[in-house]
Amino acid sequence: TRTSRPQRLLQAVCINAVRGNPDSVIAAIDHFCQNQEWAMNVGDEKGAILDSVVMETSPSTVLELGTYCGYSAVRIMRLLPPATRFITLEMNPDYAAVARQVIQHAGLQDKVCLVEGKSADLIPKMADMFGIRTFDFVFFDHWKDCYLPDIRLLEDCGLLDQGSVVLADNVLCPGAPEYLDYVRSSLRFSSRFYRSHLEYTRVLDGLERSEYLGHRDAQRD
Protein backbone atom coordinates (compact mmCIF):
# COMPACT_ATOMS: atom_id res chain seq x y z
CA THR A 1 0.00 0.00 0.00
CA ARG A 2 1.20 3.47 -0.89
CA THR A 3 0.68 5.07 2.54
CA SER A 4 1.67 3.79 5.99
CA ARG A 5 -0.81 3.32 8.84
CA PRO A 6 0.53 6.39 10.68
CA GLN A 7 0.05 8.41 7.49
CA ARG A 8 -3.55 7.17 7.17
CA LEU A 9 -4.09 8.05 10.84
CA LEU A 10 -2.72 11.57 10.18
CA GLN A 11 -5.05 11.90 7.18
CA ALA A 12 -8.02 11.03 9.43
CA VAL A 13 -6.91 13.77 11.85
CA CYS A 14 -6.59 16.35 9.05
CA ILE A 15 -10.04 15.49 7.72
CA ASN A 16 -11.99 14.98 10.97
CA ALA A 17 -10.29 17.11 13.65
CA VAL A 18 -10.65 20.86 14.18
CA ARG A 19 -7.24 22.60 13.90
CA GLY A 20 -6.14 23.92 17.31
CA ASN A 21 -8.57 21.67 19.19
CA PRO A 22 -6.70 18.86 21.02
CA ASP A 23 -9.87 17.06 22.11
CA SER A 24 -11.05 16.78 18.49
CA VAL A 25 -7.62 15.37 17.50
CA ILE A 26 -7.90 12.72 20.25
CA ALA A 27 -11.48 11.87 19.19
CA ALA A 28 -10.49 11.63 15.50
CA ILE A 29 -7.64 9.18 16.29
CA ASP A 30 -9.83 7.05 18.58
CA HIS A 31 -12.56 6.97 15.90
CA PHE A 32 -10.03 5.94 13.23
CA CYS A 33 -8.62 3.15 15.44
CA GLN A 34 -12.06 1.90 16.53
CA ASN A 35 -13.58 1.94 13.04
CA GLN A 36 -10.82 1.87 10.40
CA GLU A 37 -7.50 0.44 11.61
CA TRP A 38 -6.15 -0.57 15.03
CA ALA A 39 -3.03 1.41 16.01
CA MET A 40 -0.90 1.31 19.17
CA ASN A 41 -2.00 4.61 20.74
CA VAL A 42 -2.66 4.41 24.49
CA GLY A 43 -6.33 4.89 23.54
CA ASP A 44 -9.38 6.35 25.29
CA GLU A 45 -9.78 3.89 28.21
CA LYS A 46 -6.15 3.88 29.38
CA GLY A 47 -5.97 7.53 28.21
CA ALA A 48 -8.52 8.54 30.84
CA ILE A 49 -6.31 6.92 33.52
CA LEU A 50 -3.27 8.73 32.05
CA ASP A 51 -5.21 12.01 32.26
CA SER A 52 -6.09 11.45 35.92
CA VAL A 53 -2.51 10.58 36.94
CA VAL A 54 -1.16 13.63 35.04
CA MET A 55 -3.70 15.93 36.72
CA GLU A 56 -3.00 14.64 40.22
CA THR A 57 0.78 14.98 39.60
CA SER A 58 0.49 18.43 37.92
CA PRO A 59 4.09 18.15 36.69
CA SER A 60 6.24 21.05 35.48
CA THR A 61 8.67 18.72 33.68
CA VAL A 62 7.48 15.72 31.64
CA LEU A 63 9.38 13.04 29.67
CA GLU A 64 7.64 10.59 27.30
CA LEU A 65 9.45 7.60 25.79
CA GLY A 66 7.84 6.43 22.56
CA THR A 67 5.91 9.21 20.78
CA TYR A 68 4.48 7.06 17.95
CA CYS A 69 1.82 9.31 16.31
CA GLY A 70 1.68 11.87 19.12
CA TYR A 71 -1.65 10.77 20.64
CA SER A 72 -0.41 10.62 24.25
CA ALA A 73 1.68 13.78 23.78
CA VAL A 74 -1.54 15.63 22.83
CA ARG A 75 -3.42 13.97 25.75
CA ILE A 76 -0.78 15.02 28.27
CA MET A 77 -0.04 18.54 27.00
CA ARG A 78 -3.69 19.57 26.64
CA LEU A 79 -3.95 19.27 30.44
CA LEU A 80 -0.86 21.29 31.37
CA PRO A 81 -0.01 25.04 31.43
CA PRO A 82 2.15 26.48 28.61
CA ALA A 83 5.20 26.81 30.91
CA THR A 84 5.39 23.01 31.31
CA ARG A 85 8.52 21.42 29.81
CA PHE A 86 7.45 18.39 27.72
CA ILE A 87 10.08 16.24 26.01
CA THR A 88 9.12 13.17 23.97
CA LEU A 89 11.56 10.70 22.40
CA GLU A 90 10.85 8.72 19.22
CA MET A 91 13.45 6.66 17.40
CA ASN A 92 11.41 5.92 14.27
CA PRO A 93 11.72 8.94 11.92
CA ASP A 94 8.49 8.10 10.06
CA TYR A 95 6.53 8.00 13.34
CA ALA A 96 8.22 11.26 14.42
CA ALA A 97 7.26 12.99 11.15
CA VAL A 98 3.59 12.02 11.59
CA ALA A 99 3.64 12.94 15.31
CA ARG A 100 4.92 16.45 14.55
CA GLN A 101 1.97 17.03 12.22
CA VAL A 102 -0.60 15.55 14.64
CA ILE A 103 0.78 17.75 17.46
CA GLN A 104 0.74 20.77 15.15
CA HIS A 105 -2.89 20.07 14.14
CA ALA A 106 -3.74 20.13 17.86
CA GLY A 107 -2.01 23.53 18.14
CA LEU A 108 0.50 22.21 20.70
CA GLN A 109 3.69 22.49 18.61
CA ASP A 110 5.09 25.27 20.85
CA LYS A 111 4.74 23.17 24.01
CA VAL A 112 6.23 19.90 22.78
CA CYS A 113 9.91 19.09 22.23
CA LEU A 114 10.07 15.96 20.05
CA VAL A 115 13.57 14.45 19.87
CA GLU A 116 14.46 11.64 17.46
CA GLY A 117 16.71 8.96 18.89
CA LYS A 118 17.02 5.99 21.20
CA SER A 119 16.09 6.44 24.87
CA ALA A 120 19.30 4.74 26.04
CA ASP A 121 21.39 7.25 24.09
CA LEU A 122 19.33 10.37 24.91
CA ILE A 123 18.49 9.94 28.61
CA PRO A 124 22.13 10.54 29.73
CA LYS A 125 22.17 13.77 27.68
CA MET A 126 18.87 15.18 29.01
CA ALA A 127 20.37 17.45 31.66
CA ASP A 128 22.88 19.01 29.25
CA MET A 129 20.60 19.18 26.19
CA PHE A 130 17.57 20.68 27.93
CA GLY A 131 18.84 22.11 31.24
CA ILE A 132 16.45 19.81 33.07
CA ARG A 133 17.52 18.55 36.50
CA THR A 134 14.69 16.10 37.25
CA PHE A 135 11.40 14.97 35.67
CA ASP A 136 8.20 15.20 37.73
CA PHE A 137 6.34 12.81 35.39
CA VAL A 138 7.63 10.14 32.96
CA PHE A 139 5.41 8.14 30.56
CA PHE A 140 6.88 4.81 29.31
CA ASP A 141 5.34 3.69 26.03
CA HIS A 142 8.33 2.52 24.00
CA TRP A 143 9.88 -0.94 23.58
CA LYS A 144 8.67 -3.00 26.52
CA ASP A 145 12.08 -4.59 27.14
CA CYS A 146 13.56 -1.09 27.44
CA TYR A 147 11.35 -0.21 30.45
CA LEU A 148 13.63 -1.82 33.07
CA PRO A 149 17.01 -0.61 31.75
CA ASP A 150 15.56 2.86 31.20
CA ILE A 151 14.08 3.35 34.69
CA ARG A 152 17.45 2.27 36.10
CA LEU A 153 19.16 4.75 33.75
CA LEU A 154 16.84 7.56 34.89
CA GLU A 155 17.75 6.75 38.52
CA ASP A 156 21.49 6.54 37.77
CA CYS A 157 21.41 9.88 35.88
CA GLY A 158 19.70 11.49 38.88
CA LEU A 159 16.71 12.45 36.71
CA LEU A 160 14.15 11.26 39.29
CA ASP A 161 13.44 13.19 42.48
CA GLN A 162 11.41 12.28 45.58
CA GLY A 163 7.79 12.27 44.36
CA SER A 164 8.60 11.78 40.66
CA VAL A 165 5.96 9.57 39.02
CA VAL A 166 6.72 6.98 36.30
CA LEU A 167 3.60 5.69 34.49
CA ALA A 168 4.17 2.66 32.24
CA ASP A 169 1.78 1.54 29.47
CA ASN A 170 1.28 -2.11 28.39
CA VAL A 171 2.58 -3.79 31.54
CA LEU A 172 0.32 -6.80 30.76
CA CYS A 173 0.03 -6.63 26.94
CA PRO A 174 2.55 -6.86 25.29
CA GLY A 175 3.84 -7.00 28.90
CA ALA A 176 6.88 -5.87 30.88
CA PRO A 177 7.32 -8.62 33.53
CA GLU A 178 10.91 -7.84 34.60
CA TYR A 179 10.00 -4.14 34.89
CA LEU A 180 6.97 -4.97 37.09
CA ASP A 181 9.08 -7.21 39.36
CA TYR A 182 11.65 -4.46 39.77
CA VAL A 183 9.38 -1.52 40.60
CA ARG A 184 7.14 -3.65 42.84
CA SER A 185 10.05 -5.08 44.88
CA SER A 186 12.29 -1.99 45.00
CA LEU A 187 12.28 -0.03 48.26
CA ARG A 188 12.87 3.13 46.24
CA PHE A 189 9.48 2.96 44.50
CA SER A 190 5.87 2.79 45.64
CA SER A 191 3.89 1.12 42.84
CA ARG A 192 0.26 0.54 41.99
CA PHE A 193 -1.49 -1.12 39.06
CA TYR A 194 -4.42 0.39 37.12
CA ARG A 195 -6.34 -2.46 35.50
CA SER A 196 -7.63 -1.67 32.00
CA HIS A 197 -7.64 -3.09 28.48
CA LEU A 198 -5.38 -3.03 25.43
CA GLU A 199 -6.38 0.02 23.38
CA TYR A 200 -9.55 -0.49 21.30
CA THR A 201 -9.89 -4.15 22.41
CA ARG A 202 -11.24 -6.32 25.28
CA VAL A 203 -7.79 -7.80 25.91
CA LEU A 204 -6.60 -7.29 29.50
CA ASP A 205 -3.85 -4.68 29.96
CA GLY A 206 -3.05 -1.91 32.41
CA LEU A 207 -0.79 0.89 33.55
CA GLU A 208 1.71 0.77 36.44
CA ARG A 209 2.23 3.97 38.42
CA SER A 210 5.55 4.02 40.31
CA GLU A 211 6.41 6.91 42.59
CA TYR A 212 10.10 7.48 43.38
CA LEU A 213 10.69 7.63 47.14
CA GLY A 214 14.14 9.18 46.95
CA HIS A 215 17.76 8.12 46.82
CA ARG A 216 17.53 5.77 49.77
CA ASP A 217 19.73 2.70 50.35
CA ALA A 218 18.43 -0.68 49.25
CA GLN A 219 18.09 -1.79 52.90
CA ARG A 220 15.25 -0.25 54.89
CA ASP A 221 16.97 2.33 57.15
Ligand SMILES: Nc1ncnc2c1ncn2CCOCCNC(=O)c1cc(-c2ccc(F)cc2)cc(O)c1O
Ligand atom coordinates in the same frame (compact mmCIF):
# COMPACT_ATOMS: atom_id res chain seq x y z
N1 LIG B 1 13.08 6.47 22.05
C1 LIG B 1 12.93 5.14 21.89
N2 LIG B 1 13.84 4.29 22.41
C2 LIG B 1 13.66 2.97 22.25
N3 LIG B 1 12.66 2.41 21.53
C3 LIG B 1 11.78 3.22 20.95
C4 LIG B 1 11.84 4.59 21.13
N4 LIG B 1 10.82 5.15 20.46
C5 LIG B 1 10.13 4.15 19.90
N5 LIG B 1 10.71 2.99 20.15
C6 LIG B 1 10.33 1.74 19.55
C7 LIG B 1 9.06 1.17 20.08
O1 LIG B 1 7.95 2.00 19.75
C8 LIG B 1 6.68 1.41 19.90
C9 LIG B 1 6.53 0.80 21.29
N6 LIG B 1 5.13 0.42 21.61
C10 LIG B 1 4.70 -0.83 21.39
O2 LIG B 1 5.44 -1.68 20.92
C11 LIG B 1 3.26 -1.18 21.69
C12 LIG B 1 2.75 -2.35 21.19
C13 LIG B 1 1.40 -2.71 21.42
C14 LIG B 1 0.85 -3.97 20.86
C15 LIG B 1 1.21 -4.41 19.58
C16 LIG B 1 0.69 -5.59 19.07
C17 LIG B 1 -0.21 -6.35 19.83
F1 LIG B 1 -0.73 -7.47 19.32
C18 LIG B 1 -0.58 -5.94 21.10
C19 LIG B 1 -0.04 -4.75 21.62
C20 LIG B 1 0.57 -1.87 22.18
C21 LIG B 1 1.10 -0.69 22.69
O3 LIG B 1 0.33 0.16 23.44
C22 LIG B 1 2.44 -0.33 22.48
O4 LIG B 1 2.91 0.82 23.05
Ligand SMILES: [Mg+2]
Ligand atom coordinates in the same frame (compact mmCIF):
# COMPACT_ATOMS: atom_id res chain seq x y z
MG1 LIG C 1 1.47 1.54 24.50
